[in-house]
Amino acid sequence: xxxxxxxxxxxxxxxxxLPACSDDSADENASTADVSDETLASVVEDADGLSTVxxxxxxxxxxxxxxxxxxxxxxxxxxxxxxxxGEAGDDLRTAEQRAAMxxxxxxxxxxxxxxxxxxxxxxxxxxxGTVEMRTMGDHTLKxxxxxxxxxxxxxxxxxxxxAGDALRASNGVAIPLxxxxxxxxxxxxx
Amino acid sequence: xxxxxxxxxxxxxxxxxxxxxxxGQGRGGGGGKSADAGQQERGGGSDKxxxxxxxxxxxxxxxGDGPSMAQSMRGSEQRGPDTRGQGNxxxxxxxxGNAQxxxxxxGNADRGNRGNERQAERAAERGVERAxxxxxxxxxxxxxxxxxxxxxxxxxxxxIRDFDSIRPRGLIDGCPPGLAKKNPPCVPPGLARxxxxxxxxxxxxxxWGLSGLNAGRYFYDDGYLVRLAPxxxxxxxxxxxxxxxxxGNAWPNYxxxxxxxxxxERYYGLGPLDSxxxxxxxxxxxxxRTAAITSVAALLTGDQFAIGQPMSLGxxxxxVPYDYRxxxxxxxxxxxxYADGYIYQVDPETRLVAAAIELLAS
Numbered sequence: 001x002x003x004x005x006x007x008x009x010x011x012x013x014x015x016x017x018l019p020a021c022s023d024d025s026a027d028e029n030a031s032t033a034d035v036s037d038e039t040l041a042s043v044v045e046d047a048d049g050l051s052t053v054x055x056x057x058x059x060x061x062x063x064x065x066x067x068x069x070x071x072x073x074x075x076x077x078x079x080x081x082x083x084x085x086g087e088a089g090d091d092l093r094t095a096e097q098r099a100a101m102x103x104x105x106x107x108x109x110x111x112x113x114x115x116x117x118x119x120x121x122x123x124x125x126x127x128x129g130t131v132e133m134r135t136m137g138d139h140t141l142k143x144x145x146x147x148x149x150x151x152x153x154x155x156x157x158x159x160x161x162x163a164g165d166a167l168r169a170s171n172g173v174a175i176p177l178x179x180x181x182x183x184x185x186x187x188x189x190x
Numbered sequence: 191x192x193x194x195x196x197x198x199x200x201x202x203x204x205x206x207x208x209x210x211x212x213x214g215q216g217r218g219g220g221g222g223k224s225a226d227a228g229q230q231e232r233g234g235g236s237d238k239x240x241x242x243x244x245x246x247x248x249x250x251x252x253x254g255d256g257p258s259m260a261q262s263m264r265g266s267e268q269r270g271p272d273t274r275g276q277g278n279x280x281x282x283x284x285x286x287g288n289a290q291x292x293x294x295x296x297g298n299a300d301r302g303n304r305g306n307e308r309q310a311e312r313a314a315e316r317g318v319e320r321a322x323x324x325x326x327x328x329x330x331x332x333x334x335x336x337x338x339x340x341x342x343x344x345x346x347x348x349x350i351r352d353f354d355s356i357r358p359r360g361l362i363d364g365c366p367p368g369l370a371k372k373n374p375p376c377v378p379p380g381l382a383r384x385x386x387x388x389x390x391x392x393x394x395x396x397x398w399g400l401s402g403l404n405a406g407r408y409f410y411d412d413g414y415l416v417r418l419a420p421x422x423x424x425x426x427x428x429x430x431x432x433x434x435x436x437x438g439n440a441w442p443n444y445x446x447x448x449x450x451x452x453x454x455e456r457y458y459g460l461g462p463l464d465s466x467x468x469x470x471x472x473x474x475x476x477x478x479r480t481a482a483i484t485s486v487a488a489l490l491t492g493d494q495f496a497i498g499q500p501m502s503l504g505x506x507x508x509x510v511p512y513d514y515r516x517x518x519x520x521x522x523x524x525x526x527x528y529a530d531g532y533i534y535q536v537d538p539e540t541r542l543v544a545a546a547i548e549l550l551a552s
Binding site: 113 | 430509
């Protein structure tokens with residue numbers, strides 16, 4: 001059974017709920033030109049250095065998720081991030097392990113349209129300098145750090161930094177990461 | 191997955207889809223007039239839907255799983271009987287393939303339709319207005335019709351989302367098809383299990399976003415998360431996205447089709463019931479003839495926020511979709527957060543959800 005929180009969402013009392021910065025509208029206007037008319041699926045497919053993620057999305061049939069009306073933000077580990085995982089990264093990229101790779105990528109996807117500015121604004125207004133977002137994989141990601149050096153941390157402690165410019169599509173955003181948000185390693189068979 | 195509330199009142203002002211090229215008004219009006227009782231389809235509809243789906247694919251009666259699933263679904267739908275029978279505009283708009291729905295929809299078509307019509311007109315006007323300031327971007331195909339109303343206002347249509355009908359599938363009794371055919375059947379493949387258990391923590395349901403599963407010993411095997419029974423045999427399993435639920439694979443017959451809330455069908459462009467399936471926060475597209483999975487239509491958080499209840503943790507950052515940002519920008523009076531097709535208006539002080547806003551796609 002899933003955890004169902006019904007009437008008593010006591011935890012929410014401590015929830016951060018941070019407004020978009022007051023100068024957001026100005027940011028929005030200033031950056032309109034940076035927003036592609038293409039969908040997130042197209043933008044990721046065409047992006048440099050994201051071929052691993054793009055490939056998985058295609059092979060797993062997830063491209064259509066990012067080709068429709070619904071908005072998502074994808075924190076996309078760069079190809080080099082998978083390379084850095086060594087044998088585990090190689091393993092993850094095989095067809096046999098696609099289910100695991102997809103499970104990991106689901107935790108790199110959050111609902112809605114988040115720009116790095118949105119995240120930085122929220123961080124700046126948070127008392128403890130940390131904000132959280134739900135993932136499509138039933139976990140949360142924490143964001144912290146300075147505006148130009150935002151770190152994202154998964155529940156298992158794996159972390160990565162925003163790397164390069166965000167790709168703003170019509171229906172979502174892809175933010176490249178320099179790491180994979182899951183601790184993966186090939187342990188000896190037990 | 192966290193679910194907040196069994197039934198959420200989403201104030202749905204359904205209006206027509208407004209295209210940027212001046213089509214909004216006409217379509218909006220049409221939507222209002224076409225109000226029917228779409229919600230009714232979920233009430234007791236499982237039998238019919240299951241029957242239709244199974245008749246085509248011969249799935250009925252598979253090991254008893256089908257009927258028990260249907261029963262379970264009916265049970266959930268019966269919770270909150272006040273959530274059904276609300277008027278719902280625009281059902282006819284979807285056109286072909288929905289003849290089955292029409293026959294299920296009867297019964298409550300007269301409830302609240304007047305308000306719906308009126309609001310549809312208003313929203314259509316707004317849709318046109320919105321379309322006109324569309325920044326000149328080439329997204330004419332994006333419908334922009336949104337609205338919100340106070341829940342208790344007389345005459346307004348309050349469409350209640352039967353959220354609880356979207357439930358996790360849970361474990362399937364028995365063992366995966368591949369292992370069932372082995373001799374002896376349903377015994378864990380020792381070597382594979384040991385290998386997979388040691389890798390990446392795949393033996394934990396939490397790895398797969400399935401933390402709601404009962405405690406127990408699990409392992410990953412060939413596209414499934416499998417649970418060991420106390421006797422060491424396999425007692426249950428879950429097919430996984432990207433594994434057993436991969437492109438080209440036939441939809442498993444133990445997962446009967448069930449209808450998503452009609453708004454989801456429209457927002458995510460799911461088409462008729464025989465063209466999609468749902469399991470564990472993922473909506474799949476399937477070939478209506480073969481039931482083979484063709485793609486993934488949507489990923490859901492499963493978060494469902496009731497009006498008047500607090501928004502949960504995990505929505506700290508403003509995340510309103512781009513096309514709605516000029517309309518729903520955070521202010522001292524209201525914050526806005528997006529989840530699973532809805533923008534929620536949240537009171538900044540109390541953090542209570544004040545409205546759930548549908549975003550109607552064309």
